[in-house]
Amino acid sequence: MVIARADALLEQGINYQEVMEVQAIDIDSLCVDMTYIQLTLLHISAEVIHGNSLSFEIFRKWYTPAYIMRATKRQFSNINKLDSEVIKVKLPDDTNKNKILYTDEELEVFATGKLFAI
Numbered sequence: 371m372v373i374a375r376a377d378a379l380l381e382q383g384i385n386y387q388e389v390m391e392v393q394a395i396d397i398d399s400l401c402v403d404m405t406y407i408q409l410t411l412l413h414i415s416a417e418v419i420h421g422n423s424l425s426f427e428i429f430r431k432w433y434t435p436a437y438i439m440r441a442t443k444r445q446f447s448n449i450n451k452l453d454s455e456v457i458k459v460k461l462p463d464d465t466n467k468n469k470i471l472y473t474d475e476e477l478e479v480f481a482t483g484k485l486f487a488i
Contacts, residue, residue, distance in 0.1 A: 376412060387436065392416040395423045406432045415440045
């Protein structure tokens with residue numbers, strides 16, 4: 371579907387390499403590898419994830435070179451903009467009034483992962 375979308379954009383005269391950013395997830399590692407290769411060869415900015423989209427488990431992530439190049443361009447363009455501006459940073463207040471304090475029972479529930487009673 372991603373390659374078909376890129377082809378449709380190309381037919382409309384739109385450079386898909388500049389406008390597309392993809393996040394693809396699959397549970398089959400072979401499909402993830404094939405997707406990564408195809409998207410890399412087409413120079414599509416993509417994050418290819420080997421994981422389960424239903425349970426949100428992530429086993430590994432791959433980023434295409436186009437994704438990395440686009441992220442680098444974004445970082446450097448932001449740095450150039452920041453050079454001309456004065457940056458003021460406010461550090462967070464580390465007092466207890468800003469922290470959420472949990473009881474031991476609540477921490478046990480979080481630690482065991484039993485947030486919902488079954």
